[in-house]
Structures are given as structure tokens and as C-alpha cells.
Amino acid sequence: MNVASQRPVAYLDHAATTPIYPEVIDAMAAQLARLGNASSLHGSGRSARKVVEESRETIAASLNARPSEVVFTSGGTESNNLAVKGFYWARRHADPRRVRIISTALEHHATLDPLHWLHTAEGAEVELLPVDRQGRLDIATLRTSVERDPTTIALISVMWANNEVGTLQPVDEVVALAAPHGIPVHTDAVQALGQVPLDFAAAGVDAMTITGHKIGGPFGVGALLLRREADLVALLHGGGQERDVRSGTIDAPAIVGFATAAQLAVKGQPDRAVSLVELRDALITGMVTAVPEAQLNGAPGDGRLPGNAHFSFPGCEGDSLLMLLDAQGIECSTGSACSAGVPQASHVLLAMGHDEATARGSLRFSLGHTSSQADVDRVLLAIGPAVQRARAAGNTAVAGGRA
Amino acid sequence: MRVLAAMSGGVDSAVAAARACDAGHDVTGIHLALSRNPQSYRSGARGCCTVEDANDARRAADVLGIPFYVWDLSEAFHQAVVEDFTREYAEGRTPNPCLRCNEKIKFAAVLDRGLALGFDAVATGHYAQLETGPDGQIEMHRAVDPGKDQSYVLGVLDQQQLAHSLFPLGRSTKHDVRDEAERRGLSVAQKPDSHDICFIPDGDTAGWLRDRVAGGPGPIVDTSGEILGEHEGSFGFTIGQRRGLRLDRPAPDGKPRYVLDIEPISGTVTVGPRGDLTVDHISGINPRWCGAVPQDELACTVQLRAHGEAHRAAARVIGAGVEISLLEPAQGAAPGQAAVIYAGTRVVGSATIALARRRATA
Numbered sequence: 001m002n003v004a005s006q007r008p009v010a011y012l013d014h015a016a017t018t019p020i021y022p023e024v025i026d027a028m029a030a031q032l033a034r035l036g037n038a039s040s041l042h043g044s045g046r047s048a049r050k051v052v053e054e055s056r057e058t059i060a061a062s063l064n065a066r067p068s069e070v071v072f073t074s075g076g077t078e079s080n081n082l083a084v085k086g087f088y089w090a091r092r093h094a095d096p097r098r099v100r101i102i103s104t105a106l107e108h109h110a111t112l113d114p115l116h117w118l119h120t121a122e123g124a125e126v127e128l129l130p131v132d133r134q135g136r137l138d139i140a141t142l143r144t145s146v147e148r149d150p151t152t153i154a155l156i157s158v159m160w161a162n163n164e165v166g167t168l169q170p171v172d173e174v175v176a177l178a179a180p181h182g183i184p185v186h187t188d189a190v191q192a193l194g195q196v197p198l199d200f201a202a203a204g205v206d207a208m209t210i211t212g213h214k215i216g217g218p219f220g221v222g223a224l225l226l227r228r229e230a231d232l233v234a235l236l237h238g239g240g241q242e243r244d245v246r247s248g249t250i251d252a253p254a255i256v257g258f259a260t261a262a263q264l265a266v267k268g269q270p271d272r273a274v275s276l277v278e279l280r281d282a283l284i285t286g287m288v289t290a291v292p293e294a295q296l297n298g299a300p301g302d303g304r305l306p307g308n309a310h311f312s313f314p315g316c317e318g319d320s321l322l323m324l325l326d327a328q329g330i331e332c333s334t335g336s337a338c339s340a341g342v343p344q345a346s347h348v349l350l351a352m353g354h355d356e357a358t359a360r361g362s363l364r365f366s367l368g369h370t371s372s373q374a375d376v377d378r379v380l381l382a383i384g385p386a387v388q389r390a391r392a393a394g395n396t397a398v399a400g401g402r403a
Numbered sequence: 404m405r406v407l408a409a410m411s412g413g414v415d416s417a418v419a420a421a422r423a424c425d426a427g428h429d430v431t432g433i434h435l436a437l438s439r440n441p442q443s444y445r446s447g448a449r450g451c452c453t454v455e456d457a458n459d460a461r462r463a464a465d466v467l468g469i470p471f472y473v474w475d476l477s478e479a480f481h482q483a484v485v486e487d488f489t490r491e492y493a494e495g496r497t498p499n500p501c502l503r504c505n506e507k508i509k510f511a512a513v514l515d516r517g518l519a520l521g522f523d524a525v526a527t528g529h530y531a532q533l534e535t536g537p538d539g540q541i542e543m544h545r546a547v548d549p550g551k552d553q554s555y556v557l558g559v560l561d562q563q564q565l566a567h568s569l570f571p572l573g574r575s576t577k578h579d580v581r582d583e584a585e586r587r588g589l590s591v592a593q594k595p596d597s598h599d600i601c602f603i604p605d606g607d608t609a610g611w612l613r614d615r616v617a618g619g620p621g622p623i624v625d626t627s628g629e630i631l632g633e634h635e636g637s638f639g640f641t642i643g644q645r646r647g648l649r650l651d652r653p654a655p656d657g658k659p660r661y662v663l664d665i666e667p668i669s670g671t672v673t674v675g676p677r678g679d680l681t682v683d684h685i686s687g688i689n690p691r692w693c694g695a696v697p698q699d700e701l702a703c704t705v706q707l708r709a710h711g712e713a714h715r716a717a718a719r720v721i722g723a724g725v726e727i728s729l730l731e732p733a734q735g736a737a738p739g740q741a742a743v744i745y746a747g748t749r750v751v752g753s754a755t756i757a758l759a760r761r762r763a764t765a
Contacts, residue, residue, distance in 0.1 A: 319472060319474065319475070320516070320520055323431075327431075344475075389520055390519075
């Protein structure tokens with residue numbers, strides 16, 4: 001019945017999650033078989049703790065952070081919540097004037113929603129700065145916003161790379177504006193890790209979100225890289241296992257899997273980036289031939305993630321296209337915020353100035369460590385007829401609704 | 404065939420999808436997101452618009468091993484069904500949104516999109532039977548379970564739509580369908596039936612309309628024009644309604660009074676005895692025919708509401724409308740409702756009731 005299950009899948013949704021490395025499975029399986037709570041004081045506990053601390057050192061080394069700056073969490077959403085709420089609470093507590101949070105309109109929901117919550121529940125003044133047509137933060141706007149009254153800013157949060165359109169943000173310029181005023185900067189680098197070079201110390205940010213399953217590690221584990229001197233209020237209170245900033249029994253098997261993946265992802269990054277750029281550009285060039293009216297969204301060339309190609313197909317519904325490609329075993333994403341499968345127009349594309357129809361008629365193809373030219377070829381072969389069909393379907397759906 | 408199974412998250416559409424699979428079709432499940440603001444978990448969710456229903460539909464598709472997608476038709480649904488519903492009430496009529504949804508959404512927007520995407524048919528969990536007639540035309544008949552028969556709300560489908568529809572449940576009873584769902588391991592087997600209007604989650608239609616339909620208080624009068632009381636808005640009333648009139652003075656003969664007429668401009672609601680509700684002639688507009696348009700006077704039965712009885716009648720197409728004489732008079736036919744015309748168990752077509760009256764009798 002399901003045609004897709006009978007054919008090899010062309011997987012172009014690495015930004016959603018990327019295949020786990022076999023080495024990660026081995027490392028996790030070995031640790032799962034070992035007894036011990038990393039907080040226990042006996043021999044078994046010490047063995048588990050040793051694995052956790054080695055993993056922490058591995059991740060720190062891969063990202064040029066200190067081991068004590070790695071705070072393990074359950075993943076990207078928790079890390080973003082911890083950074084945004086934690087900084088806000090701590091900074092406002094230290095100085096009640098600090099009620100402003102500056103961010104961008106195209107952050108991931110794991111940042112936007114905590115910001116929205118802080119606004120409605122805690123009275124935070126959230127400024128979501130506009131982005132340009134390519135999805136890049138306008139630094140002049142940020143400068144104006146910061147310099148209006150730096151003493152009232154609790155936090156600036158700007159993602160390293162956008163998850164939908166892949167545009168890289170000028171985080172270094174953000175830091176340069178914030179640092180003289182002592183304003184902490186958080187960045188969500190979930191999509192960037194393993195795709196572009198990341199150096200926590202050199203970046204100058206105070207906190208950076210990373211997660212396991214986007215880099216070939218397991219689900220349910222991530223970290224907030226947090227400067228040693230940074231002061232945060234915890235989200236989860238309990239045993240205080242992670243620097244007293246995060247509580248919860250330490251998940252040694254997940255953490256060793258995460259560390260194994262981080263090491264592989266970072267070590268292979270330079271070569272991977274080269275091959276991903278090659279594949280990505282082949283996809284972009286081929287797309288223009290296959291579907292001349294397709295529009296590439298996001299920044300060109302070095303301004304975007306090596307593995308991201310995001311297109312709008314005028315006259316099409318993205319979910320029609322997704323379905324047609326899925327039926328042929330080609331897996332991609334509409335790249336839109338998804339609440340229990342109910343599609344909504346992407347806030348990212350709307351923030352970039354696209355209209356709702358364009359936003360709904362878009363697909364994200366994201367490449368990763370297992371991607372091949374064959375995957376790209378499959379897309380380029382299938383997309384023309386799929387667009388033709390989806391366009392016919394798109395028009396009838398609208399007509400049917402209007403009648 | 405490549406079949407789109409519309410899965411609401413309820414037991415009927417899940418079993419319908421399962422049977423489409425059993426019949427050897429290549430089935431893809433879709434859930435229609437119809438609400439612009441899907442609520443999260445509503446207690447005892449019975450509508451078709453909630454996140455819980457979408458999840459139930461997804462689980463059923465998983466169990467059947469078929470692909471599953473959510474289609475956002477909230478804009479089309481809002482325009483074609485919700486706004487129409489509000490407008491009809493504002494004009495004093497009583498619309499049936501399920502018919503409208505079948506006509507404009509499920510077997511139009513969804514079917515058209517499905518056909519364009521390469522599907523051949525839409526399967527739903529409606530209780531109705533499709534048969535190929537002697538002339539090769541697809542005929543729609545009442546379901547075998549009279550308690551569940553839904554041919555009334557499908558009476559708006561034309562031959563083209565019927566030719567691309569599958570109703571796998573038409574020969575089953577609801578009881579059998581629940582048993583089958585249980586046997587198939589579908590977790591929705593015991594989910595309660597939906598009865599409410601799906602976009603009015605709490606079932607309070609009058610309250611929902613009060614927030615959306617302009618119109619203030621107005622008089623409640625008897626057939627002589629004497630004012631008996633006042634109401635807060637005429638949209639809350641339906642022709643034939645007896646309860647909720649809140650009149651202090653009983654009728655002179657002590658018998659209950661019913662809503663006979665609603666005049667939306669002045670907001671006048673006319674009430675009177677049950678006998679005055681009797682109608683034996685209906686003028687229908689916007690007819691929809693399942694097959695060929697009847698040429699001569701048609702001896703038929705006519706059903707005037709979703710679970711109403713069938714009245715023996717004679718129907719004749721006149722111009723763009725249908726004139727229906729009821730040989731068995733009806734009590735209170737509300738303008739806006741559909742009159743669905745049957746020949747035996749077969750659905751011939753339907754029309755929207757524009758006018759229902761009692762002929763001057765001797």
C-alpha cells in the first residue's frame with residue numbers, strides 16, 4: 001500500500017533529524033549495559049561519572065569551551081528555555097530595570113514561545129527585530145535598539161543559523177554591540193553544529209544551544225554551553241546535578257552518544273561542508289532548470305548553511321508537494337511550524353516579507369552526512385511533474401473554497 | 404484505485420479507510436483541519452476540529468499502515484460553511500452545515516485537490532450505499548442501518564462527485580462497525596459519536612450565533628399580530644421550535660405554541676398552534692441532482708431534516724427551482740434546510756427550502 005516503504009528513501013530532511021552514527025549506537029549500547037548513577041559515590045557511580053565527564057571534555061574540546069561550561073539538558077528546546085528564561089530572571093532580579101529582551105522574528109519556536117510567555121506572564125518587553133528579504137538580521141536596527149537604553153536590556157538572543165531557510169546570522173556583530181554594555185548574548189546553534197565551524201570562546205556569546213539528534217547523536221540530549229561567570233536562574237530544581245543550573249539524573253548513555261556524535265560531526269565538518277555545498281548547489285542549479293519559476297529563499301552562497309536549500313513554488317501548496325514526493329520515497333519538509341500536524345504558514349518566510357501563499361508553497365531540502373548526488377538526482381527528476389500536479393491541485397482547492 | 408480516505412478521528416471514517424484498504428485500493432489517509440484555531444484537548448472531544456481528533460486519525464492510519472497527512476482547509480471551510488451558516492441564520496433561515504461541507508469541502512475542495520494530485524476517489528465514513536444503475540450511472544441509496552443513514556447530508560452530490568466517492572459503511576450497522584474497529588485494534592472503537600456542529604465545540608448554537616449575528620431584541624407575536632413577549636435575538640429560533648419561548652401568557656386554548664415564522668429585519672418571531680406549522684407545499688431553490696434532472700412530475704418521498712421522516716410527495720422541476728407537493732403534510736419545514744428527494748431508497752437530488760406553506764385548502 002505504502003509505495004514509499006518499498007523503495008529506498010531519498011532522505012533530504014537532515015535539519016529535522018539526521019541519521020545516527022553507528023559509533024554512537026555502539027557507545028550508547030555499551031554504556032546502557034553498565035550499572036551506575038553518575039551522582040552515586042561508590043565505584044559504579046564513579047564509573048558512570050567518569051564517562052559523563054569524559055564526554056563533557058570531548059564536547060568542550062570540539063567547541064572550544066571549558067568542560068565546566070557544558071550544561072547537559074534534554075535538548076534544544078530545554079536549552080533555549082533555560083537560556084531565555086534563566087537569563088531574564090537572573091538579570092531582572094539583579095536590576096529590576098532590565099525588562100527588555102531583544103531577539104529576531106525568525107527564531108525557532110523553542111525561543112519565540114518562551115519569549116512570548118515571558119511577555120504575557122512576566123511583563124517582559126520583547127523586541128523581535130525585523131530581518132531582510134534573505135532572512136538576515138539588520139544590525140543597524142539592533143544598534144538603535146540597544147543604544148536606546150542598554151541598561152534596560154536583560155538579554156539578546158539571536159540564532160546562529162535559521163532552521164528553515166538556513167540563513168546565517170551576524171552573531172559576531174551582535175556580540176560586538178552587546179559586550180560593551182555587559183548584555184548577555186544567547187545563540188541557538190542547533191542547526192549550525194557540524195555544518196559550519198563553531199568556536200564557543202571565540203564567538204564571545206554567553207550561552208549557546210546545541211543538541212544531539214541534529215548531529216548524528218541520540219534524541220533527548222543536548223547542552224547549553226554557558227560561560228563560567230554567567231548567572232542563570234534554573235528551570236528545573238532538584239538535585240542540582242548540572243552546575244546547580246539544571247537538575248535531573250544524569251543520562252550517561254545519552255551523553256556519551258552525544259559526545260561521540262559531536263566529535264565526529266566537528267571533526268568531519270570541513271570536508272562535509274565542502275561536499276554539502278557541492279550537493280546543495282547542484283540541487284539549486286538543477287531546480288532552476290527543472291522548475292524555472294522556483295525561487296530560492298534565504299541567503300545565497302556562504303550566507304547559508306551548506307546543507308540547506310529552501311524553495312518557494314508559486315501556485316503550489318507545500319503540503320501537496322511534500323505528499324507527492326513522499327509517495328515516491330523522497331522525504332523533505334514544508335519547513336513550517338507544525339502543531340500536531342496542522343500546517344501553518346511559516347513565520348520565518350512571513351518575517352522575510354513573503355506573502356502567505358508563497359510561505360505555504362515552500363519546501364525545505366536539507367542535506368547531511370549521508371546525502372549523495374543520487375538523492376539530489378531523485379529530487380530533480382521528480383520535482384517538475386510534482387509541481388505541475390500540485391499547481392493544478394492548488395488552484396482547484398482555492399476555487400472549491402471560493403465557490 | 405488510489406483512494407484518499409478522509410479520516411476525522413472517529414470510528415466510522417477509520418473503519419471506512421480500513422475497508423478501502425481491504426478492497427485492494429492504494430489508500431492515503433488525510434485529516435481535514437477545518438478550524439482556524441484548533442483547540443488543544445477538549446473534554447470528550449466530539450467535533451472534527453481538535454488536535455486530539457487529528458491524533459486519533461493519525462493513530463488509526465498507523466494501525467492500517469497507510470500514509471497520513473493533515474490538510475489545512477480551514478480557510479475554505481470558514482468561507483463556504485461557517486460564514487454561510489452565520490449568514491443564513493442572520494437572514495432567518497436554518498442551514499445545515501454538514502450538507503454544505505459535503506457539497507463545498509469534502510466532495511469538492513478535497514476531491515478536486517485529490518484528483519489533481521493523482522487520486523481516483525475519496526472514501527468517507529458516511530452511511531450510504533452506492534450502486535451502479537442500469538444506465539451505468541452511479542446511484543446513491545439509503546444505508547441499510549436506518550438509524551445511521553446519512554444519505555440526507557449527501558443529497559447535494561452530483562453524478563461527477565458520486566463517481567469519485569466511496570462509502571464503505573453503507574451496508575453495515577453502527578454496531579458492526581464498532582465491533583470491527585475493535586477487532587482491527589483501532590483505538591477509536593469506543594469513541595462517542597459526534598452529533599454537534601463541529602465548529603461549535605460546546606454545542607451552544609444560540610450562544611455561538613449571539614456572538615456573531617447582529618440583531619437585537621424583537622417582539623414575539625401571535626398570528627393576529629398581538630405582542631406576546633420579547634426575545635433577545637431572532638437568530639436563536641428555528642421554525643417548529645416549542646421550547647425556550649419564555650412567554651408568560653399561555654395560549655387561550657392552553658395548548659403549546661410553536662415558532663411559525665421568523666422575520667429577521669424586524670426581528671419579529673411569530674408563534675402559534677401546532678396545526679399552523681403544517682405545510683404541504685415546498686418551493687425549493689438551488690437544486691442538486693445526483694443523476695439526470697427529472698423531466699416530468701416525480702412521485703417520490705421527501706425528507707426535510709437530517710433525521711426526519713420521509714413524506715410521500717410529488718416533485719416537479721420548474722425553471723431553476725423545484726416545486727414539491729407533500730401528499731403527507733409536514734410539521735414545520737424551515738427555510739434554509741434541505742429537502743432531499745428520494746425514489747424509494749435512491750436519492751434523486753435535493754433543493755434548499757425557500758418557502759414552505761399550506762395550500763389554501765377547501
